[in-house]
Amino acid sequence: MKEITDIVAAYDEAVKLGKKTALATVVLVEGSAYRRAGARMLITEDGELTGAISGGCLEGDALRKARLVILQQEALLVTYDTTDDDDAKLGVGLGCNGIIHILIEPIINDREDNPIALFRLILVKRQYGVLATVFSIDERKAPQPGTCLCMTDEQVIITKSILKDHKLAIINDAESVLGERQSTIKNYKEGVVYTAFIELVKPVISLVIAGAGNDAIPLTKMAGVLGWDITIVDGRNNYAVSERFPQARRVIVARPEEILSHININEWTAIVMMTHNYNYEMAFLKELSRESFNYVGILGPKKKLNRMLCELQEQGIIxxxxxxxxxxxxxxLDIGSEGAEEIALSVLAEIKAVLSNRNGYSLKYKADPIHVSEMKPLASK
Structure with a gap:
């Protein structure tokens, strides 16, 4: 989601400066690659790049092809085959072993349904969304529809370039992706065979930090780099000041019993208590005991949490x-943290692991591929 956010911001700046742009999207990967389907990069006509489609080895070639796309105002599907050990044939050393299909499409500013407009809709909703990108591998000279559908729980936006004969089928498939929370690749035959990458776009992680002390500052800075949505809350109005936390979207002064009225807890919300005020955190945990949450972290020793749970039990709250x-x-996570910055790194790593349903151990001990497929197998229509 951060990549999409950065692309939208870069596009807005390009429009202000009168620059033309193109969007490169990894739409299909066969085998292994540095980035998976859904990786994106915005390219301006003068060579500015935002986002990434590889580890840096494809960007130069993609830039050259993007300039052609901007000039001709027609989408182009580009394929990089790295299954041959002699990567030099491509002029790039990928160090991968896969086939990477990248769609480069021009962004037409006066089209209200251009890809950036669809991205913006998902960002505003702050919820699960679906993007459908349609292309043809078999017939590269055929029109490449590109990013042509955006769906949220509340609405569907379809561009004029979507396949006419399969419009309802693509909508139904997008609804399935939204409901099942799993991206998919599907084929549709309309004269030529078209492939649709129907992508589930997950909401950004929402980080609620109870505590506006100095040790919360590096936590917000690092979470800001990750693009998380940050809320700071504290009962002290001389600490909870927006100037101290420029990365936070909201800085709130509130008593413990008022906090839940200011935030929306969902499966992508992580709450960290670091006020260094036992009574404040005890009262907040009491409020949270009535809620369903995915992650609540409490700074301090284990005996502090045990004491809090015992006090809740004495009040009849279990x-x-x-x-x-x-x-x-x-x-x-146990990484030997010392100091506020290292503790922040430990906390953010644990949050990411928990919300991604991972264990947070060293990848060298992982027998399976690093990126477990989150996509349904290819199906045809």
Whole structure:
């Protein structure tokens, strides 16, 4: 989601400066590659790049082809085959072993349904969305529809370039992706065979930090680099000041019992308590005991959390097993952190691991591929 956010911001700046742009999207990967389907890069006519479609080895060639796309105002499908050991044939050393299909499409500013407009809709909604990008591998000279559908729980936007004979089928497939929370690749025959990358776009992680002390500053800075949506809340109005936390979207002064009225907790919300005020955090945990949450981290030793749970129990409040499993105290992964910056790194790594349903151990011990496929197998229409 951060890549999409950065692309939208870069596009807006390009429009202000009168620059023409193109969008490169990895639409299909066969075998291994540095980036998976869904990786994107915005390219301006003067060579500015935002986002990435590889580890840096394809960007130069993509830039040259993007300039042609901008000039001709027609989408182009480009394929890089790295299954041959002699990468030098391509002029790039990818170090991968796969076939990478990249669609480069011009961004037409006066089209209200251009890809950037569809991205913007998903960003505004802050919820799951679906993007459909349609292309033809078999007939590269055929029209390449490109990014032609955006769907959220509330609405569907379809561009004029979507396949006419399969419009309803693509909409139905997008609804399935949205409901099942899993991207897919499907084929549709309309004169030539078209392939649709129907992509589930996940919401950005929402980080709620209870505590506006100095140790919360590096946490917000690092979360800001990740593109997370950050909310700072504290009862002290001399600490909870927006100038101290420029990366935060909201800085709120509130008592513990008021916090939940200011935030929306969903499966992508992570809450970290670091106020260094036991009574404040105890009162906030009491409020959270009535909620369903995916991640709550509490800074401090294990005995602090045990004491809080015992006090809640004495008040007749008992967290269920699911809540206890999602309560993390001490907060963070065990990486030997010392100091606020390293603790912030530990906390963010744990949040990302938990919300991605991963264990957070060293990849050298992982027997399976690093990127487990989140996509349904190819199906035809």
């Amino acid at each position: 967290l269920n097993n699911e809540q206890l499993d999602r309560l993390h105290g001490p907060v963070g």
